[in-house]
Each structure stands twice: as C-alpha cells, then as structure tokens.
Amino acid sequence: MTIDRGKTAGNAGGNGGGQVAAKRPDKVTLKVYRFDPDLDKEARIEVYDIPWTDGMTVLDTLFWVLERVDGTLAFRFSCREGICGACALFINGSYRLACETQVARLLDEGRTEIHVMPLPHLPVIKDLVVDMARFWANYESIAPWIVARSKAPEKERLQSPKDRKRIDEYVGCILCGSCFSACPASWTDKDYLGPNAMMKTWRWVDDTRDAAKDERLGLVAGENGAWRCHTVFNCVEACPKKVNQAAAIQGLKRKTVSAMLRGAKGLKQGRKGLEE
Amino acid sequence: MNGAKGVWGWLLQRVTAVGLILALGLHLWILHFAGEHAALTMAGVTIRLKSLAYMVLDFSLLGFALYHGLYGLRSVLFDYVSGLRAERAITAAVVVVGLVAFGYGVYALVPFITG
Incomplete structure (x- = not known):
C-alpha cells in the first residue's frame, strides 16, 4: 500500500486509515x-x-x-x-x-x-x-493452564466453535500488563491479584474443557481478589485489545456466590486442590 | 489465595444495596405522601414512630445503610494496607464504628416507643 505523505491518513495498519488528513510535518x-x-x-x-x-x-x-x-x-x-x-x-x-x-x-x-x-x-x-515481576507472579498464581480430569483423548480435547466463542475475548489478551498498570487497587495494594489474573481465571472458568472451575474460583475469591475490584473500569479503558476485564471479574463474583450456595467443595481447596 | 473468603460479606453488601433502595424508597414515600401524618412535624414523627412497622423500617434502613457504607469504606481502606493483621484491625475498627452508630440510632429511636 503506497500513500503519498501529506495527502491521506497514511496508515497501512488500519489505525485511522482512510481519512484525508492535513499535511503532516517532515x-x-x-x-x-x-x-x-x-x-x-x-x-x-x-x-x-x-x-x-x-x-x-x-x-x-x-x-x-x-x-x-x-x-x-x-x-x-x-x-x-x-x-x-x-x-x-x-x-x-x-x-x-x-x-x-x-x-x-x-x-x-x-x-x-x-x-x-x-x-x-x-x-x-x-x-x-x-518490573513486571508482580504481574507475572499473580498470573502464575491462578494456574493459567487447562486442568482436565478425564482420560486424555487420542488427539485433542474438542470444543465447539460456539463454546470457544464465549472465551474468544479473554483468550485474545496478550498479557501486556496495561490493565494491571491502570488499576488503582493494584497501585496501592501489593497483595491484590489485579484485573489480568482474574480475567484469565474467568477465561478458564468459562472454558468448557476445564474441570477445576470451583477450585479456580477459590483462588480468586478473597479479600485480595474479586471482592477488592471496585469496578472502576480503568482496566477496560486501558486494554489495547479491548478485553472487558471488569465483566470477567463480575462473572467470577456471580459464579463464586453460586458455588458457595450449592456448597461446592472445590472452593475451599485452593491451589493444592487444583493440582490434584 | 485459598478458600473463597469474604463471600458472605460481599454478598451481604449487595443484599443491603437492594434493601436500601426499597427501604429508602418506602421511607421517603411514607414521609411525603402517606396519610395525614406526612407533614414533617414533631407530632407527626412521634405518631409515625409509634407504629411497629415504621420502627422496623427505620431500624432496617439504619442497619442497611451502616453495613453497606462501612463495608465499602473497609474495601477502600484495604487498598492502602498490606497483610492480614492490618486487614483484621480495619475490620475490627469498622465493626466497632458500626455497632456504636447502630446503638446510637437505637438510643435515639427507643424513647419514641417507650415514651
């Protein structure tokens, strides 16, 4: 794509392309x-x-x-x-x-x-x-990998396109750390999990192939987890990939309450229960 | 983080939010539109507070507002501390403030019942 400088928006990547812009400086x-x-x-x-x-x-x-x-x-x-x-x-x-x-x-x-x-x-x-150490430590703490308790299939664990679509947005997160940097609760409380780790937890909780949903909820449902989110939406505003972390955290809250009301054992088991 | 702590506390804040909307709405409706004692006079207030239903409504409103507000305050304060000890101290302080405030509310309303 060739664009004459000073005549068009000059944007091959799609950011603002297509508009006629004023002449730009050299x-x-x-x-x-x-x-x-x-x-x-x-x-x-x-x-x-x-x-x-x-x-x-x-x-x-x-x-x-x-x-x-x-x-x-x-x-x-x-x-x-x-x-x-x-x-x-x-x-x-x-x-x-x-x-x-x-x-x-x-x-x-x-x-x-x-x-x-x-x-x-x-x-x-x-x-x-x-220094992204805290960001990565928080991410690791939620066990960001699939936990499957059924016998391994011959080829792969299948998922319907419809079910995959539910988590598309969250899989699309590229772990850039913008949401973590933008979250006011993360600024002041060094123990807080932050929006990214919780959004990624939701990514697994809502994944039909994962078998440790209650245990995952137990990992983030605490004073330094989901309940601390003040729903400020800075994370959503900051995300370069337009992921809605706040919606994911609200989902975690809903599912945790639901799991608590049905007396889910996994909730209390924490990381150890998730790795069993 | 292990064991889903704080679920009930958070849930109760949501429940009290709904309770606040209902109780506050009812409270305002009674104050301004219900019956002949709607006028804001000492005599009108005294007559209203003789009613058990209105007293229950007022105590509920007090309880809902205190819990909802103080839980929110506790959440904000938690942002500025680190460690279980500090969090427990904040929770204890908030509980004491809540109980004292509720006690004072009861102290203010009870004379209307007994008097």
Whole structure:
C-alpha cells in the first residue's frame, strides 16, 4: 500500500486509515522518558526529532533513536505485530502498543509531539522497561493452564466453535500488563491479584474443557481478589485489545456466590486442590 | 489465595444495596405522601414512630445503610494496607464504628416507643 505523505491518513495498519488528513510535518518530536538507576538520581525527558515516513510506528521511532542517536535507550519488544504485548507503553496519555501505534494516527489526533512513557505505577528498571515481576507472579498464581480430569483423548480435547466463542475475548489478551498498570487497587495494594489474573481465571472458568472451575474460583475469591475490584473500569479503558476485564471479574463474583450456595467443595481447596 | 473468603460479606453488601433502595424508597414515600401524618412535624414523627412497622423500617434502613457504607469504606481502606493483621484491625475498627452508630440510632429511636 503506497500513500503519498501529506495527502491521506497514511496508515497501512488500519489505525485511522482512510481519512484525508492535513499535511503532516517532515519531522516529529519524540519525547522519551529516560532513567538509568545506575547513573541518574531522577528521571528526565529526552527530546528527539525524528524524520517521519509513511507507516512509521512509535516502536520504529524508538528504534530510530536506538540505532542513530543513543544505543543505551532501553525498551521491550518482540513480535512487532501486536501479539506479544511486550511493547505496551503509555503513549500520549494512553495505554498503547508501540508496534501498533502509527505516528500518523497520533498526528491525526492533533498532536505535534509524541510522548513515550513506561507503564505507569510499575517500578522502572531502565528507561521504558518496567518490573513486571508482580504481574507475572499473580498470573502464575491462578494456574493459567487447562486442568482436565478425564482420560486424555487420542488427539485433542474438542470444543465447539460456539463454546470457544464465549472465551474468544479473554483468550485474545496478550498479557501486556496495561490493565494491571491502570488499576488503582493494584497501585496501592501489593497483595491484590489485579484485573489480568482474574480475567484469565474467568477465561478458564468459562472454558468448557476445564474441570477445576470451583477450585479456580477459590483462588480468586478473597479479600485480595474479586471482592477488592471496585469496578472502576480503568482496566477496560486501558486494554489495547479491548478485553472487558471488569465483566470477567463480575462473572467470577456471580459464579463464586453460586458455588458457595450449592456448597461446592472445590472452593475451599485452593491451589493444592487444583493440582490434584 | 485459598478458600473463597469474604463471600458472605460481599454478598451481604449487595443484599443491603437492594434493601436500601426499597427501604429508602418506602421511607421517603411514607414521609411525603402517606396519610395525614406526612407533614414533617414533631407530632407527626412521634405518631409515625409509634407504629411497629415504621420502627422496623427505620431500624432496617439504619442497619442497611451502616453495613453497606462501612463495608465499602473497609474495601477502600484495604487498598492502602498490606497483610492480614492490618486487614483484621480495619475490620475490627469498622465493626466497632458500626455497632456504636447502630446503638446510637437505637438510643435515639427507643424513647419514641417507650415514651
């Protein structure tokens, strides 16, 4: 797809494409959060002028800086196509994937500068790289794998397209950590499971192939789990993949109450019961 | 996290939310539209509070509001502490505040019954 700069929205990735935009500048100003704990006492913002080209993403601008200006700039990336979630950043005041965010789109939003910050409320390791240890520990704590108690089939455990569709949205989560970073209860309470771990629990609770639903509910139904969610919806707002974590957490609450009322034994067994 | 703790506490907050809507609606309707004692006068209030049904409604309203509000407050406070000990201290403090407030409400209403 070839687009003449300055004539159209210039967006091969679909972000704002198709609209006629005002003439764009030849250069964009990139403002990047920089912090090296070994050298800096305080974080600072570095400013770079980047020559803008069609199809350029925010991740491309970071590479441009890395390759031409400062090889010490630290940021995460992997797939470069919106699947791995590694490059989630706080760009121009919103949670976005750097690899999917077209510079053209940001310009179309009326911005003349691109502000790139690490995921807020998480400890910064260096520059745009944050410490995700708590996020991953919480994710691991919910046992994010299938628990099947029936005999293994010859080929695979089947699921109807209709049943699969029910969990499509939650399977689509790429574990970028934006929801966790955006959740106010996660900011202040270090014991809180956070929206991602609970949404992923719902993904398994609602999966017809899984056989440990009550045990899973028991893992998240506690003071640091589902009951702590204040339904602020920051997680939903932040998610670059449009996953509704709040709805999943509400589902967990409903199912837990239902399991409690029918006296489900699995609820009380915790992780040990899930691994038996 | 093990063992589905706090289910009943959370569920009761939802139940009291429904109770609040009903009790508050009824309370306001009685105050403004029901019968000849609708006017907000001391005599009208005294007559209303002689009624057992109205007294039950008022005590329910007090209980629902206290539980619902204090449980919410407890949830917010939990965001700022870490560890079981701190959480238990907050729960204890909230329970004491709730009981004292409910006791004070009873103390204020009972003279209307006995007087």
